[in-house]
Amino acid sequence: MKELLKTMDRLSKIYEQFDLLDFRAHKAIPLTFNKKDSKKLLPQNKRLYFSYQYLDAEKTRLTNVLLNQAIDVKDKIFQQNPELHPKLIEKGLKLKNIDETHKKNSLSMPRRNRKINKLKQLIALIDDESLSLCRGYLTQMKVLIHAHKTELSPKRNEPYVAEELLKSLDFRTDLMQFDYDRYLYEDFEPESFLKYLIYQQVQRIPSFVKSYDARDIVPEAGESGFSGIAYVVTIDDISECYVTFKGTEADMDYTESSRSKRMEKFILEGYKDWNYNVNAILIGNEIGLDQMNAAQKFMDYLTDVVPENCKMYGLGHSLGGHFVQTLQLISNCFDMGYTLNSAPIQLKQVKLLKPDLISDKNWERLFTLTEDKTITTALNNEIRKLLPREYPEIINESFQQDLTQIFYELPYTIWIGQKWEYNFSEWKYPFKIHPRQYLDSGEINSYQKLFGEFFARTQNDTTGRQILRSGISFAWDRMQLLRRDIDKPETARYFFDYSNYLYKSGIFKDEPQDVSKYFNEDTESSVWKSSRREWPFLRSLNRDMLELSIYFHIIYGTKHFLKKNPRVKK
Structure with a gap:
């Protein structure tokens, strides 16, 4: 049993190294769109791939060792709890099946032999390892042993602090x-x-x-x-x-x-x-x-x-x-x-929940300070003085x-x-987290209203299919509205400012361009097809940036x- 635990610990460390390699690969993807910066941002791909190949081979080896040890292990605890041994073997088999499935999967190779394509493929390979599932099954094995074999978990002498x-x-x-x-x-x-x-x-x-x-x-x-x-x-x-x-x-x-x-x-x-x-x-x-x-x-x-x-x-x-x-x-x-x-x-929410938290005068002052704001130290100090404490x-x-x-620069939002x-x-x-540098209050309010209208449209939907259908319908309606109002100066300015913010944030690679003459033609095409032709800017959607912004938000990233x-x- 001790040898099995040692193998589990070694396999856990391999998973941790996979996590770190995944982070390094994500961090290395170039996002500044010029060769000079890309060269600085890209590490040696050979080194990253070498690390991956080692970890992948070691993961396979340790998974096989772990399964064999789980099958061969003999312990009196199995006589007291006859379900324990089959459960350990079951979790080991699941780890083995995940590893074998990964080996059989043939991920498509990039068309062009470029550094960034190899980097993306490395990330795809790590994702195909199904580390969350692997980590879950391995932890379950550890939990089973820890719960039934406490003598294998020696305690430290110092009491808990x-x-x-x-x-x-x-x-x-x-x-x-x-x-x-x-x-x-x-x-x-x-x-x-x-x-x-x-x-x-x-x-x-x-x-x-x-x-x-x-x-x-x-x-x-x-x-x-x-x-x-x-x-x-x-x-x-x-x-x-x-x-x-x-x-x-x-x-x-x-x-x-x-x-x-x-x-x-x-x-x-x-x-x-x-x-x-x-x-x-x-x-x-x-x-x-x-x-x-x-x-x-x-x-x-x-x-x-x-x-x-x-x-x-x-x-x-x-x-x-x-x-x-x-x-x-x-x-x-x-x-x-x-x-x-x-x-x-959200201060408006807090006032609804607890209006007597502060005085009416302080509420009024807080709303004034946070209605149209860019976060600064001086502003934070003023806000703190109006709250009950720090x-x-x-x-x-x-x-x-x-x-x-981004949410912290929207109206009436704070942190404590x-x-x-x-x-x-x-x-x-x-990625730019200060939209106030690109969008004025009217544009921010328009952004809020747009999303509010979407959830008002879908509030009676009860299934995922209904939500998706309503979402597509909502997007199409807004596209038609944009077609109709694009000649209005305010609409054109809003359109450009939003586009410019997305470009500066790396969400799109190309600078915003004027809406093409096709905006008033071919209204029968699908939203996606027409928008790709009518708005060339959309063609430069940077999926790498979108994926990275999510990856760096989640806990693992x-x-x-x-x-x-x-x-x-x-």
């Missing part, structure tokens, strides 16, 4: 990632995973662990799309509660065999979160309070069931970070909190140019606590930034 887990970057990111990966652990109680995770971090065994899933406690949580889970743990007589809030749905449940059901779940969950993002955060209207109401009920429930001597900590990624910040501003429910690439607080216990960590940072921003020196990443020294904003 309060906040030790909270201050561990690996613990925070692993616990937040678990919210996205829960579908991989359907055979396990969350308590089993957490016990293992705690031991891995601090080498102490908790005497008490209990989880609370918001969707089991608050009936409307699932319907609204809200997702949160709380873990109450006691280690060496120190009790702590970690409340994690999930971000906007981004992961596909590949354990679901039906492709249609898999896509249906993906679309519906993502739609619910984006509906909240737009109505509650982007616009701040009353119809977008469903998820926040569920979050408040969840916290009220936890307040009643969690022991008084138990510290409450909030953790949230993306949309989840918005819940941590907003709940703390409204009710001071956390002793400490960490957010990662967090969406902001909230230093909330730490917002983010990749400096993360896409959610400290802001730790991470980046790499001498690294050119063109952004956690590598967090190992650098941050720029702290208070």
